[in-house]
Amino acid sequence: MALDSKTPKGPIADRWTNYKDHIDLVNPANKRNIDIIVVGTGLAGGSAAATLAELGYNVKAFCFQDSPRRAHSIAAQGGINAAKNYQGDGDSTYRLFYDTVKGGDYRSRESNVYRLAEVSVNIIDQCVAQGVPFAREYGGLLDNRSFGGVLVSRTFYAAGQTGQQLLLGAYSAMNRQIGRGKIKMYNRHEMLDVVKVDGKARGIITRNLITGEIERHSAHAVVLGTGGYGNVFFLSTNAMGSNVTAAWKAHKRGAYFANPCYTQIHPTCIPVSGDHQSKLTLMSESLRNDGRIWVPKHMKDVEAIKAGTLKPKDLKEEDRDYYLERRYPAFGNLVPRDVASRAAKERCDAGYGVNATGEAVFLDFASAIIRYGKEQALIHHLDVNDASVVKELGQEVIRNKYGNLFQMYEKIVDQDPYNTPMMIYPAVHYTMGGVWVDYNLMTTVPGLYCVGEANFSDHGANRLGASALMQGLADGYFVLPYTIGDYLSDDIRTGPISTDTKEFEDAENEVKEKLNFFVTNKGEHSVDYFHKRLGKIMWNKVGMSRNEKGLKEAISEIKALRDQFWKEVKVPGNQNEYNEELAKAGRVADFLELGELFAKDALERTESCGGHFREESVELDGPQKGEALRDDENFAYVSAWEYKGEPSDAVLHKEQLEFHDIELKQRSYK
Amino acid sequence: MASENMNLTLKIWRQKGANDKGKMVDYQIADVSPDMSFLEMLDVLNEQLINSGDEPVAFDHDCREGICGMCSLYINGEAHGPDRGVTTCQLHMRMFKDGDTITIEPFRATAFPVVKDLIVDRSAFDRIQHAGGFISVNTSGNTIDANAIPVEKHDADKAFEAATCIGCGACVATCKNSSAMLFVGAKVSQFALLPQGQVEATDRVLNMVSQMDEEGFGNCTNTGACEVECPKGISLENIARMNREYLAASLKG
Numbered sequence: 001m002a003l004d005s006k007t008p009k010g011p012i013a014d015r016w017t018n019y020k021d022h023i024d025l026v027n028p029a030n031k032r033n034i035d036i037i038v039v040g041t042g043l044a045g046g047s048a049a050a051t052l053a054e055l056g057y058n059v060k061a062f063c064f065q066d067s068p069r070r071a072h073s074i075a076a077q078g079g080i081n082a083a084k085n086y087q088g089d090g091d092s093t094y095r096l097f098y099d100t101v102k103g104g105d106y107r108s109r110e111s112n113v114y115r116l117a118e119v120s121v122n123i124i125d126q127c128v129a130q131g132v133p134f135a136r137e138y139g140g141l142l143d144n145r146s147f148g149g150v151l152v153s154r155t156f157y158a159a160g161q162t163g164q165q166l167l168l169g170a171y172s173a174m175n176r177q178i179g180r181g182k183i184k185m186y187n188r189h190e191m192l193d194v195v196k197v198d199g200k201a202r203g204i205i206t207r208n209l210i211t212g213e214i215e216r217h218s219a220h221a222v223v224l225g226t227g228g229y230g231n232v233f234f235l236s237t238n239a240m241g242s243n244v245t246a247a248w249k250a251h252k253r254g255a256y257f258a259n260p261c262y263t264q265i266h267p268t269c270i271p272v273s274g275d276h277q278s279k280l281t282l283m284s285e286s287l288r289n290d291g292r293i294w295v296p297k298h299m300k301d302v303e304a305i306k307a308g309t310l311k312p313k314d315l316k317e318e319d320r321d322y323y324l325e326r327r328y329p330a331f332g333n334l335v336p337r338d339v340a341s342r343a344a345k346e347r348c349d350a351g352y353g354v355n356a357t358g359e360a361v362f363l364d365f366a367s368a369i370i371r372y373g374k375e376q377a378l379i380h381h382l383d384v385n386d387a388s389v390v391k392e393l394g395q396e397v398i399r400n401k402y403g404n405l406f407q408m409y410e411k412i413v414d415q416d417p418y419n420t421p422m423m424i425y426p427a428v429h430y431t432m433g434g435v436w437v438d439y440n441l442m443t444t445v446p447g448l449y450c451v452g453e454a455n456f457s458d459h460g461a462n463r464l465g466a467s468a469l470m471q472g473l474a475d476g477y478f479v480l481p482y483t484i485g486d487y488l489s490d491d492i493r494t495g496p497i498s499t500d501t502k503e504f505e506d507a508e509n510e511v512k513e514k515l516n517f518f519v520t521n522k523g524e525h526s527v528d529y530f531h532k533r534l535g536k537i538m539w540n541k542v543g544m545s546r547n548e549k550g551l552k553e554a555i556s557e558i559k560a561l562r563d564q565f566w567k568e569v570k571v572p573g574n575q576n577e578y579n580e581e582l583a584k585a586g587r588v589a590d591f592l593e594l595g596e597l598f599a600k601d602a603l604e605r606t607e608s609c610g611g612h613f614r615e616e617s618v619e620l621d622g623p624q625k626g627e628a629l630r631d632d633e634n635f636a637y638v639s640a641w642e643y644k645g646e647p648s649d650a651v652l653h654k655e656q657l658e659f660h661d662i663e664l665k666q667r668s669y670k
Numbered sequence: 671m672a673s674e675n676m677n678l679t680l681k682i683w684r685q686k687g688a689n690d691k692g693k694m695v696d697y698q699i700a701d702v703s704p705d706m707s708f709l710e711m712l713d714v715l716n717e718q719l720i721n722s723g724d725e726p727v728a729f730d731h732d733c734r735e736g737i738c739g740m741c742s743l744y745i746n747g748e749a750h751g752p753d754r755g756v757t758t759c760q761l762h763m764r765m766f767k768d769g770d771t772i773t774i775e776p777f778r779a780t781a782f783p784v785v786k787d788l789i790v791d792r793s794a795f796d797r798i799q800h801a802g803g804f805i806s807v808n809t810s811g812n813t814i815d816a817n818a819i820p821v822e823k824h825d826a827d828k829a830f831e832a833a834t835c836i837g838c839g840a841c842v843a844t845c846k847n848s849s850a851m852l853f854v855g856a857k858v859s860q861f862a863l864l865p866q867g868q869v870e871a872t873d874r875v876l877n878m879v880s881q882m883d884e885e886g887f888g889n890c891t892n893t894g895a896c897e898v899e900c901p902k903g904i905s906l907e908n909i910a911r912m913n914r915e916y917l918a919a920s921l922k923g
Contacts (some may be wrong), residue, residue: 051809066791067793125811125816129805130804131864132833133830133833163737172805175804176800239734240732240733278709411756412762414705478809580726580728
């Protein structure tokens with residue numbers, strides 16, 4: 001099937017408006033006869049469910065957590081971008097569009113990104129109207145801060161809990177509709193298959209995680225807002241339950257999976273402390289507004305710090321290597337995430353890592369504390385030369401900005417980051433790849449939509465900070481509610497979709513068969529045993545730096561591990577009860593397939609772009625020496641994979657990316 | 671660091687299902703690193719149980735960074751355990767010492783029935799929110815500009831503090847009356863402090879309090895235990911503010 005992105009024609013700034021003016025609408029009375037299933041209740045799914053219900057559709061929403069408020073969007077820390085230009089620092093729709101396309105290393109679809117930038121301003125208005133308590137200045141107006149890869153302050157925030165506040169906003173909008181009966185909410189339900197009838201998505205099969213009951217649910221359209229697949233690495237900043245299953249089942253039913261190898265490895269996470277670790281914790285990118293990243297210049301100091309004979313704060317300025325400021329003077333500590341992560345890895349690989357494992361660099365607030373402290377001392381007419389007064393005042397400013405993050409760090413690492421620099425290292429955080437969607441956010445299966453991190457569309461090969469929240473809410477509040485109406489206008493005469501059909505029965509039986517296999521298989525290893533091994537292969541060979549040999553090894557190792565999993569996995573308990581091991585088994589089974597496709601995609605793309613770094617493709621000389629080298633001539637396309645059974649049989653379809661409004665050029669942050 | 675590792679005895683509430691009888695069961699766990707989080711310690715225990723053919727202990731958890739509110743656990747008689755300002759997932763084993771016996775129970779309240787082992791059903795919290803935990807604004811892209819109404823920073827900050835409630839239920843589990851006043855007070859306060867929340871203020875507080883009572887939560891007798899155990903430090907002020915709102919709404923009503 002040829003891929004059609006269905007991108008509207010005409011000048012980019014007018015496309016979304018023209019599109020909205022010409023789509024088919026469903027009248028309010030008919031909306032009452034149309035059912036929509038929304039899977040996932042994070043920012044994308046939650047905002048979509050609420051908005052569709054407001055419009056009058058009958059919505060059924062599903063989440064695996066015990067409440068929609070707990071979806072992992074809740075954990076987003078730093079902020080949400082919007083081209084409001086409240087700071088008057090030159091921001092505009094075009095500039096947000098440009099920064100996002102450039103930040104994504106020119107691997108995203110221009111039309112989608114422009115639309116995203118365009119509706120970004122509506123998101124802030126909507127959220128404030130819902131009562132989301134964004135940070136404000138003393139004058140009562142909204143405050144902004146700056147994130148990586150941009151030269152303006154366009155990030156709105158609520159301390160280090162922006163995701164929480166935005167999600168609770170979407171949750172409150174859902175609650176209003178649940179109370180009115182327009183959303184029927186299914187908590188603790190996991191989607192285990194998509195059901196197609198006559199080629200269209202018409203329902204899903206779910207498992208009630210409390211009772212184990214397998215249920216059929218039908219609708220005129222199905223929306224997946226089920227998040228990213230970072231947990232294929234086992235260790236990531238994702239929630240423990242985050243998984244690829246919904247997206248993968250959709251893939252198996254005909255939805256192409258795009259750019260699986262585009263993964264964001266976030267530069268500032270708390271380093272791994274031992275083998276017992278179950279997950280990793282992010283320290284928000286907002287910290288790079290004030291924190292400076294460094295390692296010692298000299299190996300003897302690295303060794304002294306590791307041995308505990310030298311305290312990092314006692315190392316002289318001239319003996320420190322602020323490597324981001326050195327390599328990227330224009331953006332300094334606020335280079336995009338992929339660049340910052342690779343630079344940390346480069347220093348640690350060269351032996352300058354500062355903790356026992358050699359995989360940590362410092363993020364230091366000492367100079368920000370002094371800078372803020374002096375400013376406060378001046379304001380309050382105190383002695384700017386009194387170091388202890390300055391320090392105390394400065395620490396208070398830092399506490400107000402990042403208090404919850406500092407507390408989190410202290411609880412985990414048992415060190416006080418106000419007095420000694422944080423230790424950080426990159427960790428898997430976000431997946432730019434995902435289910436392929438067209439301009440309407442529809443997958444290659446008619447009637448099956450995909451929103452938020454679960455789709456591939458807006459971030460290219462690298463996502464900029466504070467853009468995930470923006471995209472999730474843009475999709476759910478302002479894009480999907482229009483585009484899905486255009487599709488559903490053909491369904492006003494269809495009537496309710498029966499679940500009493502062969503298609504539903506077959507899908508249900510398949511699901512039951514697999515669950516039954518797990519609980520009856522007499523294997524010898526737990527699900528986690530396999531998940532951890534998969535994670536190690538992914539991290540070592542398909543992680544921050546990739547090469548042909550490693551990727552080929554990863555492909556065969558994952559395949560072997562998958563074969564072993566199906567022979568030796570052990571799942572205690574039964575199907576018809578609460579059984580977390582059983583739920584995990586299904587998710588890891590899908591990760592074991594996705595992981596191989598991920599490596600295959602990385603192998604096929606021999607260029608470096610964004611978060612995908614191929615060691616074979618770097619600048620060999622000139623001012624950009626050592627930086628990632630893109631190959632626009634051969635790779636300016638989206639890789640969309642069609643399912644054909646084994647991941648090795650997946651067929652590649654290419655969506656050529658066209659750049660009319662932005663010139664393709666080397667991404668320089670120097 | 672092996673020398674610092676601990677051997678512990680765990681006394682854990684095991685209950686097969688909502689209608690089964692539960693009991694405390696003892697488990698031994700060895701070589702626990704002080705750097706582990708409490709839930710990572712339980713992950714290790716579960717791996718042991720699976721490998722020895724037993725059923726793992728069911729407990730709720732998800733984000734493991736103290737924000738989703740999914741984890742619960744009543745540890746040594748305290749909601750989220752002995753540390754302050756943290757959820758169970760952020761509690762670290764360095765708070766315990768070698769040889770300790772740790773008691774782990776579910777959050778207990780009439781309104782939070784046990785589902786299995788350490789998992790309880792907190793959907794009563796959701797139903798209170800359905801009754802009024804929102805501002806009725808449709809999504810249109812045509813609401814007023816976000817900066818059209820300035821909000822005094824002090825009020826915005828207070829609204830934010832109230833809004834940081836994670837809905838975990840520690841307040842209810844801690845309260846001798848199983849009262850949900852801190853949880854409901856936080857939501858009522860968030861909106862009461864913002865101009866956007868004024869229009870529906872009367873109905874909101876009346877409806878949310880009425881649903882709270884219907885769910886079987888107890889009354890507040892001002893012991894303040896909820897504030898102490900709240901992982902997010904939600905202030906008792908919010909209960910006082912809700913009471914004022916409620917009184918004003920009742921008089922109006």
